[in-house]
Amino acid sequence: MKRVVVEKKILERNDESAKKIREILKNKGVFALNFMASPGAGKTTIIEKTIEALKDNYRISYIDGDLDTDRDASRIKKLGIDVVQINTSGACHLDADMVLKALKQVSLDCDILIIENVGNLVCPATFDVGANKNVVILSVPEGDDKVKKYPVMFNVADVVLLNKIDLLKFLDFDVEKVKKELKEINPDADFIEVSAKEGYGLDRWFEYLKNLIANSSLL
Amino acid sequence: MKRVVVEKKILERNDESAKKIREILKNKGVFALNFMASPGAGKTTIIEKTIEALKDNYRISYIDGDLDTDRDASRIKKLGIDVVQINTSGACHLDADMVLKALKQVSLDCDILIIENVGNLVCPATFDVGANKNVVILSVPEGDDKVKKYPVMFNVADVVLLNKIDLLKFLDFDVEKVKKELKEINPDADFIEVSAKEGYGLDRWFEYLKNLIANSSLL
Numbered sequence: 339m340k341r342v343v344v345e346k347k348i349l350e351r352n353d354e355s356a357k358k359i360r361e362i363l364k365n366k367g368v369f370a371l372n373f374m375a376s377p378g379a380g381k382t383t384i385i386e387k388t389i390e391a392l393k394d395n396y397r398i399s400y401i402d403g404d405l406d407t408d409r410d411a412s413r414i415k416k417l418g419i420d421v422v423q424i425n426t427s428g429a430c431h432l433d434a435d436m437v438l439k440a441l442k443q444v445s446l447d448c449d450i451l452i453i454e455n456v457g458n459l460v461c462p463a464t465f466d467v468g469a470n471k472n473v474v475i476l477s478v479p480e481g482d483d484k485v486k487k488y489p490v491m492f493n494v495a496d497v498v499l500l501n502k503i504d505l506l507k508f509l510d511f512d513v514e515k516v517k518k519e520l521k522e523i524n525p526d527a528d529f530i531e532v533s534a535k536e537g538y539g540l541d542r543w544f545e546y547l548k549n550l551i552a553n554s555s556l557l
Numbered sequence: 558m559k560r561v562v563v564e565k566k567i568l569e570r571n572d573e574s575a576k577k578i579r580e581i582l583k584n585k586g587v588f589a590l591n592f593m594a595s596p597g598a599g600k601t602t603i604i605e606k607t608i609e610a611l612k613d614n615y616r617i618s619y620i621d622g623d624l625d626t627d628r629d630a631s632r633i634k635k636l637g638i639d640v641v642q643i644n645t646s647g648a649c650h651l652d653a654d655m656v657l658k659a660l661k662q663v664s665l666d667c668d669i670l671i672i673e674n675v676g677n678l679v680c681p682a683t684f685d686v687g688a689n690k691n692v693v694i695l696s697v698p699e700g701d702d703k704v705k706k707y708p709v710m711f712n713v714a715d716v717v718l719l720n721k722i723d724l725l726k727f728l729d730f731d732v733e734k735v736k737k738e739l740k741e742i743n744p745d746a747d748f749i750e751v752s753a754k755e756g757y758g759l760d761r762w763f764e765y766l767k768n769l770i771a772n773s774s775l776l
Contacts, residue, residue, distance in 0.1 A: 376595045377678050377707060378699025405679065406708050428709050430649065430679035457706070458679050459596050460624065460649035479698030479721065480597025487676070488596060489625050490647050502698065508727060 348433075352465050355434030359468025362441055363451065368399075369551050370451040372469035374491065377457035379477040380501040382410045383534040384543075385452055389417050391544045396551070397448040401440045403432040403456045410454060420445040431461040434468055450551065459484070463491040471496040471550060474527075478502040482512045485519040492520060497528040499543060504533040567652075571684050574653030578687025581660055582670065587618075588770050589670040591688035593710065596676035598696040599720040601629045602753040603762075604671055608636050610763045615770070616667040620659045622651040622675045629673060639664035650680040653687055669770065678703070682710040690715040690769060693746075697721040701731045704738040711739060716747040718762060723752040 363370050373381045389398055399420045402411040411423040422444040424436050432455050444451070453469055455462040474495035476484055479502060485492045492498065498520060500513065513531065520527055530546060532539035582589050592600045608617055618639045621630040630642040641663040643655050651674050663670070672688055674681040693714035695703055698721060704711045711717065717739060719732065732750065739746055749765060751758035 376597065376676075376699075377703055378595065378696075404706065407706050409702055409706060428679075428683070430677070456679065457595075458649070458677055460647075460675065460677050461680060464647070477597075477698065479696065479724070480595075483628055484596055487623060487626050487628060505698070505724075505727065508724065 349464065352434045355438050356466040356468040359434055359438055359441065362446070363468065363470075366446045368446055368448055368451050369554055370453060370469040371471050371473055371547075372453045372455060372462075372467050373473045373475065374455045374459075374462045374495075375457065375475035375477070376459045376480060379457070379475045379480065380534045381454055381457065381475055382413055384475060384499060384501065384532070385454055386413060386417065387534055387537075387540055388544065388547065389414065389419060389452070391540070392450070392547070393417065393419065396450050398450045398452060399444045399446065399448040400452045400454070401437060401444055402454045403436070405429075405456060414454075420448070426456060429456070430458050431456050431465050432467050433465045437467045459488045459491050463494045470554060473497050473499060475499045475501050476516070478505045478509055478511050482515050485516055485523060489523050492527065493524050495524060495527045497530065497546070500529065500531045501534055503531045503538060504536045568683065571653045574657050575685040575687040578653055578657055578660065581665070582687065582689075585665045587665055587667055587670050588773055589672060589688040590690050590692055590766075591672045591674060591681075591686050592692045592694065593674045593678075593681045593714075594676065594694035594696070595678045595699060598676070598694045598699065599753045600673055600676065600694055601632055603694060603718060603720065603751070604673055605632060605636065606753055606756075606759055607763065607766065608633065608638060608671070610759070611669070611766070612636065612638065615669050617669045617671060618663045618665065618667040619671045619673070620656060620663055621673045622655070624648075624675060633673075639667070645675060648675070649677050650675050650684050651686050652684045656686045678707045678710050682707075682713045689773060692716055692718060694718045694720050695735070697724045697728055697730050701734050704735055704742060708742050711746065712743050714743060714746045716749065716765070719748065719750045720753055722750045722757060723755045 375381045400414050401422050403424045408423045411421050415421045422440045594600050619633050620641050622643045627642045630640050634640045641659045
């Protein structure tokens with residue numbers, strides 16, 4: 339029982355820091371997205387394509403959470419935007435304190451702050467990092483049973499991107515089942531099918547994102 | 558800094574329980590495998606095929622760790638072996654205390670105990686569950702950069718199964734890179750390529766497992 343108490347304390351502290359992040363971002367007029375997914379679901383690729391599509395009209399900054407490497411951050415840096423790397427030294431998620439520290443280094447003269455969380459379909463869901471919206475990516479090869487198996491993550495999603503739909507033709511995957519189970523767990527979550535590799539659905543995602551930002555009270 | 562101390566205490570307690578598990582299993586002559594991987598890498602399918610191939614010659618029991626559902630356990634139960642479900646209620650990994658409790662319910666009149674951990678390429682690696690060998694599954698769609706990005710997990714692997722190699726022809730994935738990076742991080746880990754769906758490599762895996770068990774001092 340001790341463990342639960344410890345966890346509660348950590349989460350309370352985290353929520354305080356997340357609140358501070360929200361205040362900072364609100365004052366700066368920055369709209370923040372927190373990308374979460376399993377390893378290899380396509381977070382970095384979708385973020386790359388999103389930055390490429392939007393960077394002429396929006397100023398974008400990027401914070402990357404990774405256990406140990408800066409591989410993802412290096413990929414994003416090539417796009418010419420401001421990048422800060424958080425190495426969690428083995429921790430399985432970003433927390434608000436880590437992001438708060440990163441905010442001191444990253445350029446906040448931006449419209450959009452993209453936070454790429456550690457690849458993990460479980461723990462990042464529990465730690466609010468002060469973003470305006472949570473983007474959860476599920477990819478087709480992971481299987482169509484994941485929404486109900488990882489309800490905590492899908493419960494905090496504002497939008498679910500189903501990625502790698504170019505692989506639907508090779509794999510036994512029921513998109514309708516995923517949509518149905520997502521509706522049961524989180525009826526407010528939006529759902530967009532994409533193939534980051536082949537481009538399918540990305541325009542819909544970009545439009546969706548532009549609408550989110552336009553309708554937010556921040557900008 | 559407080560968090561690190563808490564974590565250390567949790568891990569010390571976990572190690573004590575893992576030691577107890579090892580003693581229980583040794584006394585019963587049970588060889589235990591801990592399967593770890595990202596969601597959707599193919600843990601349950603590989604376990605199904607392994608049980609099907611070995612159950613005529615070995616008595617097998619199974620403990621399943623899942624956040625919330627009993628979908629995997631139900632699949633394994635159909636194979637007619639003894640199954641115990643651990644629902645972690647949101648926790649991102651099995652720990653030794655959970656497995657210790659499950660040992661009171663699962664049949665230990667067996668040769669092999671298969672433990673299927675929560676789908677997560679990070680946290681389960683930190684919590685010893687008292688198994689004899691850690692089996693880590695990586696699947697091709699997750700990408701060939703995962704060994705260095707998730708070094709904690711690949712560091713504790715005794716054997717890495719590269720699954721879904723039937724998808725190599727559709728995806729840009731460098732098997733040699735994975736082998737090279739695994740050798741750098743964990744030179745003692747064995748590496749076997751399989752396709753659980755199409756059967757490729759599974760016979761090699763079964764023979765490998767039989768050898769492990771034959772050469773262990775337990776049976």
